[in-house]
Amino acid sequence: MAYQEGLTALADPTRRTIFERVARRPSAVGELARELPVSRPAVSQHLRVLKAARLVTDRSAGSRRIYQLDPEGVGALRDYLDQFWSRALAAYQAAVAEHQEEVS
Amino acid sequence: MSTETTSPAIRKSVVVDAPIERAFSVFTEDIGSWWPPEHHIIEAELAEMVFEPRAGGYVYDRGVDGSECRFARVLAYEPPHRIVFSWDIDLQWKLETDPNKTSEVEVRFVAESPTRTRVELEHRNLERHGEGWPNLRDSVDSPGGWGLTLRRFAERF
Numbered sequence: 725m726a727y728q729e730g731l732t733a734l735a736d737p738t739r740r741t742i743f744e745r746v747a748r749r750p751s752a753v754g755e756l757a758r759e760l761p762v763s764r765p766a767v768s769q770h771l772r773v774l775k776a777a778r779l780v781t782d783r784s785a786g787s788r789r790i791y792q793l794d795p796e797g798v799g800a801l802r803d804y805l806d807q808f809w810s811r812a813l814a815a816y817q818a819a820v821a822e823h824q825e826e827v828s
Numbered sequence: 829m830s831t832e833t834t835s836p837a838i839r840k841s842v843v844v845d846a847p848i849e850r851a852f853s854v855f856t857e858d859i860g861s862w863w864p865p866e867h868h869i870i871e872a873e874l875a876e877m878v879f880e881p882r883a884g885g886y887v888y889d890r891g892v893d894g895s896e897c898r899f900a901r902v903l904a905y906e907p908p909h910r911i912v913f914s915w916d917i918d919l920q921w922k923l924e925t926d927p928n929k930t931s932e933v934e935v936r937f938v939a940e941s942p943t944r945t946r947v948e949l950e951h952r953n954l955e956r957h958g959e960g961w962p963n964l965r966d967s968v969d970s971p972g973g974w975g976l977t978l979r980r981f982a983e984r985f
Contacts, residue, residue, distance in 0.1 A: 747955045793955060805951055806838050812864055813842040813949065819862035820844040820854045 733777035738762055739770045746780050750792035837952035844945050848937050851945035852908035855935060856881060869921055870897035881905055887913055899923060903932065911935050918957065929956050 733739060742756055753771065757764040771791055774780040781794040844851050854861065860877030868874050872891025879887045880902060887900035904912035915931040918924040931953045938946045 802838055802954060805954065806840075808864070808867070809838060809840045809949060809951060812862065812867075813840055813947070815862040815864060816855060816947070817842050817844050819858065820846045820851060822861075823846065823850060823854055823858070 733773050733779060736770070736773075738766075739773060742767060742770050743774055743779055746774075746791050747793055750790050752785075752788045752790055754788075756791075837950055837954065839948070839950050841946055841948045843940065844947060845943060846945055847943060848908045848939040848945045851947060852911075852937050855937075855947065856905075856907075856911065859887065867921065868897075869899055869917060869923060870895065881907070897923060900933075901927075904934075909937055915951065924957075931956050 733743075738760070741760060742762075745751060745756055745759065753764055753767050756762075756771075757767045760767070762770075771780060771782070775782065775791075775794075778794045780791050782789045782791045784790075844854075846854070856879045859879045863877055868877070868889050870889035870891050872893045872895045875890045875892045877887075877889055879885075883902055883905045885902040885905070886898040887902065888896050888898040890896050899917050900913040900915060902911070902913050904910060912932060912934045914927070915933055916924045916927070918929070924930050931951060934950045934952070936948045938948065940946050
């Protein structure tokens with residue numbers, strides 16, 4: 725199950741920090757290693773785990789690999805809030821209509 | 829469907845049969861009249877929901893015991909055209925106290941006619957909620973969870 729892999733992957737604090745950095749800005753391994761008290765090979769290893777859990781994805785940019793959020797993980801969040809707002813706005817629309825009846 | 833991945837956002841719009849001033853006031857001062865009732869995060873029984881009408885104010889639930897739960901900071905308040913508030917709620921529907929992990933909601937009101945108003949909502953910077961996604965996937969997918977609640981709601985119309 726994807727979410728269980730994700731939970732396991734994020735249980736490690738260093739990995740969580742790397743994930744949060746990547747969430748803020750797509751980054752290369754070297755950039756992450758410079759910003760964190762972790763060696764470059766260790767960062768690479770953490771990124772492999774995050775990638776296997778489908779939390780991050782990578783792409784080539786010249787000679788570098790840039791890591792960014794996996795749209796699938798982002799999609800779950802978007803779907804969740806999308807449903808919330810659909811529902812909230814429908815209720816809002818109905819509330820406005822009721823107010824109109826009261827004043828007219 | 830949007831394919832944007834670097835700064836994920838949700839965009840929604842709805843048209844209401846009301847002048848822009850009323851559309852704005854129902855959204856803000858009467859927020860308690862439409863906010864989905866099971867999405868109050870205060871622990872006490874809810875007394876009222878308050879939208880403080882100024883930038884720097886809060887949106888909060890007030891409990892019957894006097895407790896308050898501030899779940900949004902009002903970042904912009906420009907009646908009757910625009911509001912922006914933070915979303916200080918984490919993915920388990922609990923208060924998020926670290927502002928770096930909060931997203932942001934902008935609502936724009938556009939008069940389509942003297943009696944009709946289009947309301948455009950954008951919930952953005954979703955990536956800041958980052959680390960809760962795996963749990964979220966769980967709650968979205970669970971058969972008795974959010975999906976069912978929504979279907980029940982849809983059936984009322």
